[in-house]
Amino acid sequence: MLTPASALAAVFEPRRVALVGASDRPGTVGALLWRNLESFPGEVVPVTPSAASVAGRPAYPTLRDVEGEVDLAVVAVPAHAAAGVIRDASAKGVRAAVVISSGFAETGPEGARLQRELLAAARAGGVRIVGPNCLGVQNCDLPLNASLAPGLPGGGGGISLVTQSGAYGMAIYTLGLDERTRFAKVYAAGNKADVGDAELLRYLGSDTASHTLCFFCESLSDGRAFFEEACRVTPHKPVIVTKTGRSPAGARAALSHTAALTGQERLWRAALAQAGVTVARSGLEMLDAARALDTQPPPAGPRVAIITNSGGTGVELTDLLADEGLEVPELSPALQEELRRLLPAYASPRNPVDITPVWGRFTELYPALVDRLARSGEVDAVVPVLLQRAADEAVTRAVRDAAIKLRVDGVPVPVYVCWVASRATRAGADLLQEAGVPCFEWPERTARAIGHAARYGAARTRVRQRPSTPPRPAGLPTMPDGLLDADIAAAVLAAAGIPTVAHRTCATVAEAVAAAEALGYPAVVKVLHPSLPHKSDAGGVRLGLPDADAVAAAARDLLALAPGARVLVQPQAEGTEVVVGGVRDPQFGPTVAVGLGGVLVEVLDDVALALAPLSVAEAHHLITRLRGFAVLRGARGREPADLAALSHLVRAVGDLLAAVPEISELDLNPVLCGRDGCVAADWRIVVRRPR
Amino acid sequence: MLTPASALAAVFEPRRVALVGASDRPGTVGALLWRNLESFPGEVVPVTPSAASVAGRPAYPTLRDVEGEVDLAVVAVPAHAAAGVIRDASAKGVRAAVVISSGFAETGPEGARLQRELLAAARAGGVRIVGPNCLGVQNCDLPLNASLAPGLPGGGGGISLVTQSGAYGMAIYTLGLDERTRFAKVYAAGNKADVGDAELLRYLGSDTASHTLCFFCESLSDGRAFFEEACRVTPHKPVIVTKTGRSPAGARAALSHTAALTGQERLWRAALAQAGVTVARSGLEMLDAARALDTQPPPAGPRVAIITNSGGTGVELTDLLADEGLEVPELSPALQEELRRLLPAYASPRNPVDITPVWGRFTELYPALVDRLARSGEVDAVVPVLLQRAADEAVTRAVRDAAIKLRVDGVPVPVYVCWVASRATRAGADLLQEAGVPCFEWPERTARAIGHAARYGAARTRVRQRPSTPPRPAGLPTMPDGLLDADIAAAVLAAAGIPTVAHRTCATVAEAVAAAEALGYPAVVKVLHPSLPHKSDAGGVRLGLPDADAVAAAARDLLALAPGARVLVQPQAEGTEVVVGGVRDPQFGPTVAVGLGGVLVEVLDDVALALAPLSVAEAHHLITRLRGFAVLRGARGREPADLAALSHLVRAVGDLLAAVPEISELDLNPVLCGRDGCVAADWRIVVRRPR
Incomplete structure (x- = not known):
């Protein structure tokens, strides 16, 4: 199992571990870690020294004195002594160290200095660092508990959790224990001085024990690399991210207690969505999504069947699923007729299938309906609601067995149980969860988890078709640094296959008139001068000019607006105004933005972002996400826009930024x-070569 | 306690109850109801007959044979026998009957006939009906359990629950029992054949035991009456409504199992918001909001202080509060300095106040911080996060005592506990809840409940200033039925104080030119003809005409567009285009709608609704709720609009509809x-007298 190529293999699957700072004294961190490491099957x-x-x-x-090989050092010494331990580790050939110690960058300038020293020692000696200031690492299967957390989560599951917050991470898996969630690996990232999130994602993406990857963090390191890794992983495994510090106050709070800056929220959201990452708002939501995804196939579409013994609960769940963009379609007449024969009088076979409170028949009806609906071809997921008297052990066992049979038979329709009952009956829910049938308390957690599962099902298909970086376009003109001349910029766009409105640049009134005569009326005249990059704001645009x-x-x-000014003359073009832009972001590299002109982009900030390059399908998806998309589709008698042409143009802008x-x-x-078709009526390109 | 005026007093506080259909046979509904009624202190x-x-x-x-007075009949007989029982009740002088029996409108046409028969008997005999097809009624304080639900929720609380769904209602209060929520009254409405929601709201609004009113329903009866009642109640007591069947599929599901049509969703939402009603999406959310509101004063503003032992949890909670429109402001430098002296090194006094995991000091720090922050004047609510080791009994007791002391001292700042710990520690949370300190599991339930509480705190102030119905304006012209002539309509608006752009109606070209000369250029000419009510669509509007x-x-x-057409001539006016409309709704009466012209209203359907009459403050609030409100405020260099004038105009439109x-x-x-100022540039008024 040990992959020599990866230091993270030494972290998660060491053969021999050294605990630096081990102690017998009760109440010390060294003693706690020693006790937690006792379950490790290796030495x-x-x-x-004491x-x-x-x-x-x-x-x-x-460490230098240890006889024999050591794969992993777990370090619990005062911060000022940690760099020395890492130098020893290097001398000993230890590949990785989990630095539990705190007192580093999280505490202020002096701690930051100690962290730099620690990192320098690690880099010099080829030792990889987890932490510092972290709770530690767990491999639930080995088992290895190299952490401050007493006890290990239940192993044998596919959920691996990376958490920046140690205390909250522990709370998350305590909830997991309460709800019988099984984990593979847990990693508390702490200050993330060395190993980054993208590297972790790469490791866990290829780890056969990890099927569902969860990241709970205030910052993610290296946006572009995480995005690229996620694009490779999500077609095969769900990746779920909860990135806190989303709000300005939250970001300030994050800064006050960790050493990491929160990223540019908006670009992060765009990148994660594009990479097919499931984004949760909280740790609880993340774990629910993980449970939905870890043991069931994701729904192949939005259609959900509900089986309920309470009409009111069925209606509420239907609403909440609709809030998630899902459907509870009426079943076909033939299927309704078939179910009607099975159901008691006054029951409803429409969907929600409402059994009504026929207690005596729950054990028979629930599993029969789960099976029949999952195999009907009419829905993409089945949700039995086990409410009050239906939440008993016999019904639960029967539903569990029906769901397992569907998995055994390879029916690709997931089953999720919505559990609405007294806590005293919780053992039944545990029975389901332990058998890999996700069970959620109350309709809202159920609907939210199914929403995540269904969106993942749709996204992974899209992500599979990510384009590779395009070649540099042929025929690019020479591009000096700075704002490009309008003609040069137009030539760049032409080389990239981006159409522009016909135009001529003119230095005199006579040239302008000649240009308009050649290009046709009504004409547009715009000022061109390096000091006036925003032509409209400078009063430098005249539209709809009827004659010479x-x-x-x-x-x-x-x-006359500026000495040396020229003008651009164009024929006036018609169409819905769209804004397409590209920016090279320091953290994410080339990005593309699309918005609708006018009030939507200016006031509602209705702009959709993506990382370049992007496929035509991704560009189309991006455009459909605009709130004002209906304008392009031709709402209320408007002319529909050529979406295919616009998608190609957006793709071409992305390709140009990615390739040049x-x-x-x-x-x-x-x-x-x-x-x-669509055509750019005005354009600006800024060139800046890295120094 | 018995209010003779109200039949609902007989339902909730009877002195003597008759159970019709009582039985000794185990497993029958009659036996179950008999057992449940045993705790009733009266006879x-x-x-x-059997x-x-x-x-x-x-x-x-x-019933006719019973000796002595009976206040309430609980009826559990076959549907076809129910009307006879009600006739007996009438003869006996019984004022109200809880009809548990099912088999009425919820089952189809024959059941609907039986329900009509039941209702006719009730109306004829002056007996009020709860149900039919309902779970029954409970008064937790009396106690009275006239329901199919075994056991009563804990009494002594202020939460009263009205639920249309019997089974889900039971689930909701089972959750309440699990989480130590105390109730006053529970009412399962069933088919609502007789007693309506507005009547219930009126009764509970004046019931001294009920402090917090919850309605879980698929339909609400009589929109206007419920709205008016809610406006009277919410300034004094929170009213929380979960109205399911919001989505088209949910509405279909609702129809399949109850006999009620779901209302017009959008108008309902507007009416509930305007009446200061808290709207929850689910039963769980409703109960959480009720717990937040029942024992603590609502926050007087949006500022929340968080006390946490886990930085990560503090950040997540801060984000989730921001999602609710709340703030976690940085504390003043003086207060931070004061807290810094109290806190351990590396702790953060900024807010969230991060204690860090100093276990030994939790019992001292948590209550001290709760007290200090609540009395600081810098925040409107205090939220201690009790996570993992902080969720122990000693800390919990200390926080409870600090919160109780604040209530005793009359400090108007509520305390809500966010509980993040293993279920095994749940007893601590119960301790808080039983003492009236609302305690919510995990940050998301906490933030959502606080959001509801804070919005209620703001709304009840607004609702206190609801206007009364205005008098009919003086000087109204004679108004024939149908679309009013432009001049008559303008006179109506003038009488109502609504300014219109200067105009003349003209029958000839010469009159039009003379009008334009008098009114000024650029001019606008619009066609006037009863067959062309939508002038623009008919090509009947010409703007910006520069000369004669x-x-x-x-x-x-x-x-020439239509025989007998005339034209309206106006000077062209400038300003941001707003659409203001009024409609008389069959269920809600006079309503007002406001939207921004152009793409926002046409494509994004950015329209805000309210019931008339409305105050200027309500009109202003309505306008601020538009997604495109920034356009009116003067975003991105736009001219800001005169919001005071617009608010007055919207109020005037509402007054006109309400008074005429x-x-x-x-x-x-x-x-x-x-x-x-603002001015109507085009107007349409339709008059329709009830026949």
């Missing part, structure tokens, strides 16, 4: 979208 | 809002 070597033995085992004063006189007058005015690293900004504002 | 009289005695008590064959020639040409075209019942529709589209 644990105590290292401490005792000759720990728990009857001979202790070594330093009007063009001459406009050109005269605009040429010296382009730092690109703005097409507006792009005019008509029924056939 | 329960068994009525049944036994001489029940539980050793002599049974009467019918243009006006003449436009008038000539438009006068023959106006069935009114449209001001557009209203042009400038920096100083």
